[in-house]
Amino acid sequence: MKKLFFIASILLLASACSKAQPVSQNQPAQNPQPVVSTNPTAPVATSTPQKPVTPTGPVTLNVYNNAAQNYKVLYTSYFSLYNSAAVKANKTTGVNFSACVPYGESPDNCFVLKNQPYVNTNLASAAVTVSVLKDKTDIGQCGIFTPQELNGGKLNGSVQGGGTVVFVTAVATDAGAGNFYETHFNRAFYGTTCYELDETIHWTNADNYSPPRTQFDTADVWSKLDILRNGFSFLK
Numbered sequence: 001m002k003k004l005f006f007i008a009s010i011l012l013l014a015s016a017c018s019k020a021q022p023v024s025q026n027q028p029a030q031n032p033q034p035v036v037s038t039n040p041t042a043p044v045a046t047s048t049p050q051k052p053v054t055p056t057g058p059v060t061l062n063v064y065n066n067a068a069q070n071y072k073v074l075y076t077s078y079f080s081l082y083n084s085a086a087v088k089a090n091k092t093t094g095v096n097f098s099a100c101v102p103y104g105e106s107p108d109n110c111f112v113l114k115n116q117p118y119v120n121t122n123l124a125s126a127a128v129t130v131s132v133l134k135d136k137t138d139i140g141q142c143g144i145f146t147p148q149e150l151n152g153g154k155l156n157g158s159v160q161g162g163g164t165v166v167f168v169t170a171v172a173t174d175a176g177a178g179n180f181y182e183t184h185f186n187r188a189f190y191g192t193t194c195y196e197l198d199e200t201i202h203w204t205n206a207d208n209y210s211p212p213r214t215q216f217d218t219a220d221v222w223s224k225l226d227i228l229r230n231g232f233s234f235l236k
Contacts, residue, residue: 074231099127121216122206142194162230178205199225
């Protein structure tokens with residue numbers, strides 16, 4: 001009797017085991033973890049310091065016509081236009097005319113770069129001047145720069161302006177007492193007249209200020225001045 005009961009117990013246990021379901025290997029884990037890429041070539045975001053943008057505001061294009069001297073200049077709203085009398089008086093509030101007369105000359109007109117965006121830099125003044133050189137009556141004289149004019153600089157050769165005007169160009173530099181000047185001369189002979197358009201930047205030693213000022217963007221200022229040279233043309 002005990003033997004029959006033992007056999008029946010074994011059979012009942014085997015039947016219960018056969019109904020158990022195996023665990024699938026494809027079932028998701030109870031606590032899934034995020035996948036982290038270990039690819040060494042995966043791109044990594046980096047932060048590159050950006051140069052501050054000079055606040056200049058909307059740019060408009062203006063035209064200055066000088067019918068008496070047969071030329072016009074296209075200039076942007078970055079500049080303010082002054083005549084020879086204003087430059088000589090040098091009394092306009094808030095305007096530094098030093099780039100208009102870097103070598104003591106008195107231009108017919110001076111386009112002064114507005115200084116508001118550069119008040120915290122070492123830029124003192126930047127300007128483009130236009131003059132009629134009445135003492136140079138032929139193309140040969142017009143293309144000759146004296147040692148005093150070049151002031152240790154050099155003759156660069158010919159440059160095509162924005163229109164049909166071809167300029168003979170030169171560069172001159174000057175320095176003293178923490179002040180620095182660089183002038184790009186541009187001369188063109190037309191008819192019987194020699195025209196000179198000069199681009200000048202005057203800056204100071206940034207360490208002369210307390211606290212020291214930041215260095216202005218040289219390329220940015222020259223590019224603004226070049227717009228006027230490329231916008232120079234003759235009326236007829």
